[in-house]
Amino acid sequence: MTNFFKMTQIFSSFILVCLxxxxxxxxxxxxxxxxxxxxxxxxxxxxxWSDEFDKPTIDxxxxxFEIDGNGGGNHEQEYYQRNNATIENGNLIITxxxxxxxxxxxxxxxxxxxxxxEFEYGRIEARIKIPVGQGFWPAFWMLGSNINSVGWPKCxxxxxxxxINTDSLIYGxxxxxxxxxxQSGDTITSTPSEYHVYSVEWDKNTIRWFIDSTQYxxxxxxxxxxxxxxxxxxxxxNFAVGGDxxxxxxxxxLLPAKMYVDYVRVYQK
Numbered sequence: 001m002t003n004f005f006k007m008t009q010i011f012s013s014f015i016l017v018c019l020x021x022x023x024x025x026x027x028x029x030x031x032x033x034x035x036x037x038x039x040x041x042x043x044x045x046x047x048x049w050s051d052e053f054d055k056p057t058i059d060x061x062x063x064x065f066e067i068d069g070n071g072g073g074n075h076e077q078e079y080y081q082r083n084n085a086t087i088e089n090g091n092l093i094i095t096x097x098x099x100x101x102x103x104x105x106x107x108x109x110x111x112x113x114x115x116x117x118e119f120e121y122g123r124i125e126a127r128i129k130i131p132v133g134q135g136f137w138p139a140f141w142m143l144g145s146n147i148n149s150v151g152w153p154k155c156x157x158x159x160x161x162x163x164i165n166t167d168s169l170i171y172g173x174x175x176x177x178x179x180x181x182x183q184s185g186d187t188i189t190s191t192p193s194e195y196h197v198y199s200v201e202w203d204k205n206t207i208r209w210f211i212d213s214t215q216y217x218x219x220x221x222x223x224x225x226x227x228x229x230x231x232x233x234x235x236x237x238n239f240a241v242g243g244d245x246x247x248x249x250x251x252x253x254l255l256p257a258k259m260y261v262d263y264v265r266v267y268q269k
Contacts, residue, residue, distance in 0.1 A: 045122070045267035046267060046269070048266055049266045051092075052262075053087050053091055053261065053263060054090050057087060058085055058086075058092065062113060062116055062117055063111045064116065065110075065111055066110040067080060067082065069101065073152075074244045074245065075243055077250065078107060078108040078240055079104035079107050080108060081109065082109065083109075091260045091262055092111075092237070092260070092261040093260055094108060094110075094239040094258070094259040095239075095258050096239050096256060098252050098256070106241040108239045108241055109238065110239075110240075111238070112235065112236045113235045113236075114234040115234070116234075117235065117266075119232060119235075120230070120231060121269075122202060122267055122268040122269070123202075123268075124160065124264075124265075124266050125267075126160070126197070126265070127195055127261070127262035128161065128196065128260065128261050129194060129260040130193060131193075131254075132163070132192050132193045133251045133257055134246075134247075134249055135165065135242050135246050135248070136163075136251075137240035137242075137246045138161075138162070138238070138240070139161065139163075139239075140160045140235075140236075141162070142157070142158040142234065143155055143158075143236065144232075144233055145231065145232040145233060145234055152175075153228075156229050157175035158174055158175075158207065158229070159175070160200050164245055164246040168191065168192065169187040169189060170188050172187075172188075172216065174229075177228065186209070186217035188214065188216040188217075190211055197211070203269075204221075237264070
């Protein structure tokens with residue numbers, strides 16, 4: 001009887017412990033659940049397009065290769081050609097080289113989504129590692145899709161990320177027309193030679209600039225003749241060599257140099 005009684009006590013204690021543990025887990029789990037009447041936030045961004053650069057070659061149904069040596073209107077020294085844009089290990093790589101083509105001593109690439117992927121409003125972002133060197137000018141930016149009919153700056157330009165030379169500043173800038181070219185820009189200190197996510201969040205009222213999750217610039221696009229920014233835009237990625245802004249001195253010892261783009265993504269509400 002004594003042994004049976006002890007066994008009964010042990011068994012009862014075991015049942016109580018199990019019940020307590022089950023109730024505690026159920027309570028803890030319930031604490032992590034949203035209220036049953038909580039509605040989903042329909043204003044959150046949803047992915048509408050991306051290129052993860054996980055194919056062996058650049059997708060020409062999405063991207064155009066610009067072939068020109070006009071200096072981009074900024075007296076740049078490179079000749080843009082297709083061969084300098086490749087995919088390696090899941091990255092788009094744009095390579096600037098010390099290489100002669102015609103009267104140009106450098107080559108690089110500029111690719112665009114013009115006429116293929118164009119967007120009005122949303123979060124536009126890319127994860128990029130930037131080449132740092134004297135005379136280097138990598139950029140991730142957008143232009144108004146009507147540029148061929150109205151020209152620049154009436155088409156509008158959104159520079160999501162630009163970097164020049166060897167400093168640690170990232171530039172975010174808006175360009176438009178208001179009886180002549182006007183712009184609004186700001187900078188943030190960063191580590192350009194490391195991967196970062198560069199983005200803008202663009203809606204009918206504002207455009208906001210971010211590096212990773214840090215906002216550093218904002219422009220109201222409801223005033224000052226900013227109607228350019230209420231229409232579709234296309235995306236550009238390029239690596240310029242020299243030009244009016246970085247100057248014409250190039251550190252040839254750092255060439256070839258590469259700009260790495262892990263992905264480009266567009267979200268909309």
